[in-house]
Amino acid sequence: MTETNYLLRLLKDFPLVEEHRPWARRIVDFDAWMNIIEVLAVSDWDFLGLWAERQTQDNDRFQIHMSLRDAENTTVVVITLPLDGLSYPAVSGVRPGAARLERVVADLYGLVALGAEDMRPWLDHGRWLVNHPMAEAEAREVVPFGYDFLTADSEQALHQIPVGPVHAGIIEPGHFRFHANGETVVRLEERLGYVHKGVQALMEGKTVQEAAKLAGRLSGDSTVAHALAFVQAAEAAVGIEAPPRAVWLRAIMAEIERVANHLGDFGAVCNDAAFALMLSHAMTLKEKLQRMSHHVFGHRLMMDRIIPGGVAVDINKEAARHIMAAAREVRKGFQRLSDLYDDTPSLLDRTVGSGITMASLAHRFGTGGVVARAAGRAIDARKNPGYAPYGELDFDVPIEIDGDVHCRLMIRAAEIKESLALIERFTDGLPTGPLTRALPRHAGEGMALVEGFRGEIMTWLRLDADGLVARCFPRDPSWFQWPLLEACIEGNIVADFPLCNKSFNCSYSGVDL
């Protein structure tokens, strides 16, 4: 790939930031940034994230960071553009997944993405007391403003269906605006941000330990994965590695979380096709795992069990037996459920061919996780770039190619089986040794990519000289999955939306930050 090499060559000329680990961060100038955008248009590098930072030590000037990955060479790179003013060239033209991140940067910092197509506010619903809370934060009058939803033109008479933010079921708040021609969806637009908590600002100035707790609360169902991404970034920033036993225990918890959530999703998708039987049985299995987690790790969701430098809880022989027993039981129970799914034609009729996502779109949006793997995009942060202890093990990353609801369920089913095997292997071969290592307090920059149950979580972290968090950007996988949901529902019928939505199961809280 010549253009890939070109991008690498282009970056080589720019200064490398010493204390950024484990991957390179390079500071580029305006022309190089423009060049990179041009090269991205024709290269297959994955877009991983975009965020801004205010440099208090440098006249409060701003800088924009963008992280990219060359999947072929397993290279991850962070590119930084220091800004003189309040604008930067938009990336969303070539990587549409960046669009909402650029809008967030505009809301939080007041920085304008030049050339971006969509300049509407995203997180800011007009209810904040200040403008640009992470920059100057000028007080303002609270006047909630309307939102210009995109329109759809057609020769047929279209109608709008507004859904949410308050729903009939107990789910997170989000607004969906449909343009429909009878039952057929012409356009869907999402409006999120209702559960904005200001996590990024809250983290600033906190100790790593406090910030790890915040990271674990970004999205409750993937608390382990978010905490893991945060502590890996923190450990990279100060240049230590967690002891082997802690690394393996973390992996056990991460896999338990993956299995539990996949079980819940598997049942919930079937329940949205009014097949309640599957949900009841899947939830029974999930409950078994969560009770086991409570018994062994002291928390049903294993919140705050992963701490910077190691883990907060050890397991003994008896606990290991508990884990093994639960894994066996879930495997046996789930086999019956997956047989039931295969033997229910009325259910398959709903899932096969509904909500098709295309691999090309998944790539353009940088989508990872179940959604991407169901569309034939083999991407898993555990393999690429890979992190301990997965590097030492050989395991399968299941792939399907059709990208419909059925494929997403099949991926979940295969991953449940694969993760159960991993849990048993990790528990079996658990190394001995200490649980934690002390974290030195000094400046540093770290980054981590961790595969949560939804997809890869990217966390970037900068620590100041006192070892406090100067800036942290946790990027939930849902950032790049939500836009794909908008695309995949087009041409489907309105009544199939809940099914497609549940098969994605994107996080609201994770992207509302």
Added chain:
Amino acid sequence: MILTSVLWQVLQTLIAVLAAPLVTGFVRLIKARLNGRIGPSPLQPYRDLARLLRKELVLAGNASWLFRIAPYFIFSFTWMAASLVPSFTTNLVLIPTADMITLVALLGAARFMIALAGLDIGTSFGGLGASREMLIASLAEPAMLMTVFTLALLAGTTAPARIIDYVLAGGVGLQVSMGLSLVALLLVAIAENGRIPIDNPATHLELTMVHEAMVLEYTGRHLALIEAASMVRLQLYISLIICIFLPWGISQSGKGLEGIVLGLFAYGGKLALLAAGLAVFETVIAKMRVFRYADFLGGALLLSLLATLVLYVSEAV
């Protein structure tokens, strides 16, 4: 004679409305048990209705008079229809006044009112539900009428009580037409009551609703009436299937009190059996796509047409 038939008619009318929540509660209980849950008591629907009746009525600002009167019409039409289906005796005073076509018309009128109410409020869900309901109705009503015609041709009457007399007299034998009509009526009953696979009465997903979408804006006693009407309708359809296809045990005119008691027990047993069958069916099947409704109900229409045709062919032979 007239006096007893009036008495039994009053009892029949009361059963049609008082037992209906129990039937719905029973179906829910069986479904919960099949799903591995304990489930609420079968009496829960009574408590729900009592709660709704006590609650304050909240009306949308743009609700017209139509929205306010619709629940009363929906409930009374359905109740009236239910009192016309003989459940435990055929010795009812209203039998000669109304036949199966009246029944279909009454149910159609109730549906018309609920769809109007759904549209009246002007929300997108009301419109969505009303349009889906009309799609289902346009397919289900012809199938229902064809079934009625088949039975009428067989028995020479459209009055349910006379059809029962005919069936019980052994005039039917093993009729292919009856079998086809039974399947057609079962499919129509599932669609008309908004059961899985056509509609999911327990869903919280606004976008997939049919019946529930039309009544989303109703509260208090209005909602209680509409909920009660759906319960009455479910029992009505089960009773209709029982009285035409499984009439054995029903008390015919001329039988005494023991006949009535036997009829009541037989009715209760058959009701429970069919309700349990519905629960099992709903547990093992997923909801179908909206555009598959036409296949499902088109099948019902074809079966009922076939039933009529077979009847003519067999008569010719």
